[in-house]
Amino acid sequence: MGYAPSKCPVCGSYKWMKVDKSKKGFSVGKAAAGGVLLGPVGLLGGALGKKTVTYYCPDCHFEHEYKG
Numbered sequence: 001m002g003y004a005p006s007k008c009p010v011c012g013s014y015k016w017m018k019v020d021k022s023k024k025g026f027s028v029g030k031a032a033a034g035g036v037l038l039g040p041v042g043l044l045g046g047a048l049g050k051k052t053v054t055y056y057c058p059d060c061h062f063e064h065e066y067k068g
């Protein structure tokens, strides 16, 4: 898994865009709880939990996760 390309790898469309799926990945609530319990280290751990971004192409409906 690498970083996202600037256009859709399937059809080459520049409408290819990042979509918000943060509910499953990085959890603000979890990070906040970590911050309360462990201070800055806990916050950092929460942020690094699962750092991925999902990109979606509206032209060919291809969707893929990349590193954030």
Ligand SMILES: [Zn+2]
Pocket: 008, 009, 010, 011, 012, 013, 057, 058, 059, 060, 061, 062
């Ligand atoms: Zn596409």
